[in-house]
Amino acid sequence: MGGFSAGAERHVFSFAGVATAVLDDRGTVVRWSSAAAELLGRTAEEVCGRPLRELLARDCPDTEDDGFPADGTALLRHSCGDAVAVSFRVLSTEPAAESLVLLAPTRRVSHWEADANVLRALLSQDRLGIGMHDTDLTVMWTNITADMFGGSALPRGSRLTDVPALKDAKDAETELRQVLETGEPLVGKTLHMRAPDDPDRYLVLSLCAFRVEDAEGTPIGVVTMFADTPEQQRVRRRLDVLHAAADRIGASLDVRRTVRDLMDVLVPALGDVGWADLAEAVLNTDEPAKPAAGGGDLHLCRVTVTPDEGTAALFRPGEAIPRLPYSPELGDIQRGRPVVLDPDTVADVLGDPSLVHRFVPEDGRSGLWAPLFARGLVLGSVTVWRTGEREPFEPEDAELLGEIASRAALSVDNARRYTRERRTALTLQRRLLPPATTEGPAAETAGIYLPAGGGADISGDWYDVIPLPSFRVALVAGDVVGHGLDASAAMSGLRTAVRTLADLELDPSELLTHLDDLVRRLGQDTEWGKPAGATCLYAVYDPIARRCVIAGAGHPPPVEVRPDGTTRMLRFSPGPPLGVGGMPFETVTADVEPGSVLALYTDGLLDRYGGDLDAGLRWLTHRLATSCRPGQSLVEASRLLQADLGQTPPRDDIALLLARARAIPEDAMASWEFGADDSVVADARQAVRHQLVEWGLDDLVFTTELIVSELVTNAVRYAGAPVGLRLVRDDVLVCEVTDPSNTQPRLRRAGWSDEGGRGLFLVAQLSTRWGSRYGRNGKTIWSEQRLVPQEVDFEALM
Template identity: 45%
Template sequence: MTPPAGGGGHQVPDTDRVAAALLDARGRVVWWSRAAEDLLGWTSAQIAGTSARDLLEPDVTGSRPSGSARRLRLRHSSGAVVEADVHLVRSDAAGGGTLVVTAGPDGLVGWDRDTAFARAVLGQDRIAVAELDMDLRVVRTNAAFEAMRPAGQGDDWLRDLPGSGIHGTVRSFMALVAETGAPVIAAEYPFGADRVLSLTCIRISDPLGAPVGIAIAAIEVTERYHAQQRLSTAYRNAFEIGGSLDVVHSARDLVAVLVPALGDLACVDFPDDVLQGRDPPLGYPGAEASAPRRVAVRSADGVWPRGLAQVGEPTAPESESPELAALVVRGVLVADADLLREIMGHDPRLIARFMPEGMRSALGCPLHHRGRFFGYAAVYRTHDPDPFDEADVKLMQDLCHRAALAIDNAFQFTREHHTAVVLQRSLLPPSATESAAAETAGTYLPAGGSVSVGGDWFDAFPLSSLRIALVVGDVIGHGLQATATMARLRTAVQTLADLDLPPDELLMRLDDLVQRMMTEADESDTLGASCLFALYDPVTRVCQMASAGHPPPALVLPDGSAEYLAVVPGPTLGVGDNPFEVFTTTLPPGSVLALYTDGLVRRDHDTGDGEAGLLASLSRLVREGEPLDRIGAKLIAGHPSHDYPDDDVTLLLARTRAVAEHDMATWEYPADPAAVHEARADVNGRLEAWGLDEPAFATELIVSELVTNALRYAGGPIVLRLIRDRVLVCEVSDPSNTQPRLRRALNTEEGGRGLFLIAQLANRWGCRYGARGKTIWTEQALGVEPPPRRSP
């Protein structure tokens, strides 16, 4: 529409940015601004000649908000209602006419407020802002956006940024915002080599709500991003603190996180109580606390300054100020160089020892948990000029709290572990024994690291007639429960062995015991054990053994050849209803038996074969003539997890011996009363040949009683055997399986005093059963050195 021209024509505003219309004298529209088109949707062609009254909602009386403006409800071309304040300006020129100007309810004419806001946003140079149309083409940008544009890049550089965040690529989320109107707030994207942008995108709509484009604001957040990444990395690494349950390792873990997360240098000091394994007392002691000592340091360049306190050195000089001591124990210290010098009283020796050269700021925090003070940690910045902020303090407190918690857990574990180890060791036999049957040496290494002590045990104890029992067992589980179970089983083995049971029957009865223990235990408890029981007779040189799920023993013969014995393992104790098989072999004197638990041959950290390695090492050490205790120590030391084994390691070594022929005498008698006289004469003759005059009378009485009882109750043949060692063993064997019983005879009874007399004359006596018949044996202490051993 072209407005009238000439002196008599209507004057038209010089801008189309105002929603305005020009009416002639009859109230018909003769001119219509572009902003009015945008406001009501009518084009100039559509509105020309239309009466202004037709644009008003019918039956509506406008109100007058202020001045000459009247608030009216106008009809939009879509049928919608648009509320606006209308100003009427009448012309004084000939022909009349009226200028109609509309304004929003806020009092600004047309789009002036929006224009002012857009001008302010586009005019500032701190936040990069760009407007794009619906096709994602750049419409306009501000100076900050242009300054951020990489050299040689076009208008689409932001849209084409590489990488993908949680909102997808920049192009994809721009398109999504344009399509759905859902804004994207603070989406972070990499920019350049080492920069990060935070992007916020919203959709732009016209006054009627139709989308016309999008606006995007970009802020560089590189420094904040790297700070967050540093904190995230520090918190992730904090999970490594205390993994070893060792207080010094926990301190090393802490400084490894502090540098580089917070600074360039870090150190940790512990009181001597902590280092010596004593749980610190309750409270926050100050000067009365045990002297602290530096235990861990860390430097960003790998070199700890020489002037500062070194690892292992005390960190409590006499000139330490009370203020510093209070801070160390109770509070978090955040200080710059000047403040730290003031706290140290400007003491040059103290400053040189505790303040790094070129230090800009320091942060220190005590390590305490559950009211106990475990130490102090400090971190220094020598290159970064920024002081520590609240986030740094919070991170330092969190890391120190975790370290203190790890130390407290380590102390609790140490107390329980120490109790279990002490109990375990108190229940084990002496590490070395000497007897006529063998010399033995046992070695026990409790589980370390985060694993509690287990229920492994070994035992070597004498039996009747100079025999020896060798036992190794492994209880399922760890901790005090396993130790208590081990104690019960070890006692049961000794009790059953004293009954002179064969190995298979002993394990069957032990299996019954474990089954009863399982019925008595809680449902949460897991009971069971493996066990190897061996019985060696130095007279016959026969060794019998049976296994309940235990590894076979290793044997090294005197010539150096080594092998694992072909013991058939039965089920572990507690399974029940399964027999055990006895393995029998004859051992030459000087043979070395190695009984062990599976912890010795488990090679979790080694690619070699544990069993083969043990056999080769054992054979080599035996050929070299090493004593048994040193052999055991070297085999344990060669374990791949010697410092922190994940299971108990138990080893029992036994070097067999044999009784010489001239130290034994055996006679056989028929079922004839004259055999008693012959037996006395034979025994006296042999004792005289051995030079044993002192025990001759007692031995004669013992032999008389035993042979007489055998003739009376069992018949013949009767076998009498004497064995000389540290003790004098007397055995009488008969074909009867009747159990002899010691009783106190009445004064009126003529018999029944034989075993009572034997019990008074002998140090030990007992009865054992064989495949046929039984053997009653006695032992008398000789009080003299044993006869010389036959060399292997």
């Protein structure tokens, strides 16, 4: 298998390079090969019949009289007169009267011997495997045995892909074929061979290969050399652990999950048993206090132990780590330095041999203790032990663990900060939302809010239920663009603004117009000058008219589930999201059957089909139809919907508001219409008196007559006909007077000598609350009174 060269010629070791001669018993040449003729420049006719001794150079030492010795070197005369150094060997033949002489240039023989010595030295190495493969990559010859690398043998007639333990066999054969095709040698390719004693551990081999050719330069195979380098394996294991740490640690924003990922990287790659402890403050998302110099209490709590089997004697997850006596090792940990441990060192540090079994695993031989150190604070610690006969840790292992622990500490600190901000934002978000369930004359409501998971920040999703005068209710759902505390704060501002504007009893489209202007002005005040942006749906349900007026700003439409189980989308022409401006908002009016359920939601509820909102709407409509059945509480319906969402946290926040519409009975309402004449005031008082007596509200007759008298009088004097009067009874008594004027009523306190100006002041004092709202053709002034009247000091009103 060794390659040889002579001058410009290319030969492998073969008999073509050997000259031969046959001598008789007197040493006379009887046969002379063409190779011998080429070697000395003498033909067979010139040499045969002459003693071989005559071809010796004159300065050649004397030989024995009976011919050449059995082997050695000599100088022969070339036909040109030059001396040719040859190595020879004399072989006896049958019959014994003749002998065969083998001749070759001494220089070439020296090359052969050197090549043979090199090959012999290579083959004698127990950590260097050599194989000869033919053009099909089948092994023709090899010295690789099963004991060489502690793995599998490479027998003759096999291929690399026939070795099950060789992980990279296919890739290696692909590169060997390239060596065959191109002639370019392969140097230092890394192969992994599974260790026989541990299927999860691999030996690292280095592969070199070169092409072998025949005398004509035709490829006849490939020679492979496998080397096992322990130092390279140690470097490779270190890099593998570092790569695994970079890949796995920090993928989660949960502190407990982060340290579990850390231990999965370290065990069994670095040690056999390990655990991680975190400061109690970190587990509570707070920042740990900086330890005092020489302090021995790190306030740690065990988080995880790996593996769980056979470690019952150690501190278990959830247990607090007791105060430790001060020691140099503890001081190193407090300063952020890893330390190497052994059982005796642990016993000395503890000062109590009875506690060693809680800090050292069974059969523990060598340990590493490293702090989770970030920003000058000890967030926790990680400990790894090797057991049994495994080699003890070295200082470079401590450096490796210290580097990994430093990276993990930053991930733990980031997760702690994220969790704290998320918890703060979520608490703020939940406290800003209304109660989950409400009961009112207009509707029964139930709402759910689900924060996003998977590392997503809290968004500005919200819903609201706003009681309005005359038993109406406003239903709101919105979603602020952005995440985190800024989004929650913006949501709080918008919710407050919606409630303030709702008190003005504006039309939904007009309310959104004011809200859009507010968002644009707020956006101009931000640091970057960009509008915050939000979507919003605002609906007002009137239980008297049994009608819902809806307007939206870039928000998905509500879904109605009727009592018979049918569903419909209350579609409308949506305006642009809040903060865009320049486009009007339109309203849609829908008749709502009592008992129907209106569902208002944010787009996170539809994000189930990779952004396909139509598919999300179909799913939502179907689930609402099956969940919101008559007689079933909305709380239970919302739980069913939440269960359908699964255990996986949503990718975006979800806010859902369910409202079951109610209606004011016909017999709880009474209405009249009057002309613009002062005489109608008495008629209005009489109509109110009779109706209240009929309802059994005799105690409210006097105060209600006063309220109606003042409101109708003002309408007749300042607004004109027609004047409408309506009484509605439920949990309160509502009195409404409608006139065609859009003049804003003003409340003032009249002087003691004034003859008028006390009307609205009187109404305000006799009512629990009062106000006015405007329609397309005038305004309505309303007042509310408790069904059980409160005492009124009429002297104080004068």
